[in-house]
Amino acid sequence: MFRPRSFVGKATRAAQDRLEYVFYRGAAHAAQALPLGASRTLGHSVGRRFFFSGDARRVALRNFSIVFPDRGREQAEATLKAAACHSGWNLMDLLRSETWTHADILDRVTFAGVEHLKQALSKGNGVLALIPHIGNYELAMRASPVMGIPLGVVSRALHNPRVQAHMAQQRERTGSVLIPHKQALPLMLKHLRAGHVVAVLNDQYSRRSHSMLVPFLGVRAWTSPGPALAAIRTGAPIVPCCMLRDGPDHQTLHFQPPLEIERTGDLRQDLEQATTAMNACLGEMIRKHPEQWVWTHRRFRHSPDLPDDPYRR
Numbered sequence: 001m002f003r004p005r006s007f008v009g010k011a012t013r014a015a016q017d018r019l020e021y022v023f024y025r026g027a028a029h030a031a032q033a034l035p036l037g038a039s040r041t042l043g044h045s046v047g048r049r050f051f052f053s054g055d056a057r058r059v060a061l062r063n064f065s066i067v068f069p070d071r072g073r074e075q076a077e078a079t080l081k082a083a084a085c086h087s088g089w090n091l092m093d094l095l096r097s098e099t100w101t102h103a104d105i106l107d108r109v110t111f112a113g114v115e116h117l118k119q120a121l122s123k124g125n126g127v128l129a130l131i132p133h134i135g136n137y138e139l140a141m142r143a144s145p146v147m148g149i150p151l152g153v154v155s156r157a158l159h160n161p162r163v164q165a166h167m168a169q170q171r172e173r174t175g176s177v178l179i180p181h182k183q184a185l186p187l188m189l190k191h192l193r194a195g196h197v198v199a200v201l202n203d204q205y206s207r208r209s210h211s212m213l214v215p216f217l218g219v220r221a222w223t224s225p226g227p228a229l230a231a232i233r234t235g236a237p238i239v240p241c242c243m244l245r246d247g248p249d250h251q252t253l254h255f256q257p258p259l260e261i262e263r264t265g266d267l268r269q270d271l272e273q274a275t276t277a278m279n280a281c282l283g284e285m286i287r288k289h290p291e292q293w294v295w296t297h298r299r300f301r302h303s304p305d306l307p308d309d310p311y312r313r
Contacts (some may be wrong), residue, residue: 021162031095048089048141060126060295067217082291090136102146109143111254120237126192128198128231128238132282133294135243145175152191154199188267192234200227203282216279219305240281
């Protein structure tokens with residue numbers, strides 16, 4: 001029988017949200033006070049603790065065995081430990097960047113291949129920027145508007161409303177506009193038709209009721225066709241981009257030439273072809289830089305190419 005949430009339950013949740021927010025703000029102040037070397041050391045420890053231990057380690061190893069079945073356990077461990085460290089460093093950068101000015105951001109981010117983005121924007125239909133969870137993609141969202149790139153970012157809300165509000169303020173303070181995931185398609189169309197860049201991270205699992213089954217990193221995986229649909233409806237070019245850490249306190253955002261997507265006029269077929277092409281591009285970037293991808297997401301759930309549940313204990 002359905003029972004409404006009790007007052008005590010709501011009060012407990014609110015108290016937990018406040019505690020998490022206080023902890024988050026305290027961590028941010030501590031990170032901002034640390035010198036770079038100490039920040040990297042702490043980020044390394046945090047990354048290994050939260051991204052390569054317990055269940056996260058198990059999921060990462062399973063994903064790696066799916067993507068690189070010919071690589072041994074030793075190579076998997078080395079790559080995934082490096083990826084965990086990158087995640088920890090990215091988290092520290094996220095906390096440190098709350099006090100960075102525009103000049104501070106530009107000192108830490110270089111843009112490569114911007115001519116591809118400008119050429120795509122010159123067509124007047126906006127641009128769909130396709131980004132994997134590689135490097136500090138959060139910093140990429142903050143840096144792009146500083147370079148004069150009008151940017152809308154599709155994002156999921158966090159469970160904690162206090163932390164969510166603070167994160168949204170930080171993401172938007174340099175000029176990015178957040179596009180809520182639940183209202184993504186109409187807002188994406190609006191931004192693209194206004195000639196803006198819309199950034200999407202489409203390399204994670206999408207619920208089957210809203211997805212299509214297309215190849216990703218060697219197996220069929222459920223993938224949202226929303227980005228492809230937005231590009232087809234607006235004629236926006238799809239420009240792959242990738243944020244790569246290339247120094248202790250520096251990253252480069254690489255823009256690639258637009259994807260060549262064939263249009264047949266059959267919407268279902270066009271969606272499948274475009275989504276497949278986008279997954280192939282994302283997969284290529286991940287295979288080139290596996291030490292910087294986030295491996296702890298259960299990306300291959302319900303894949304018909306894998307026996308049973310690949311993440312079952």
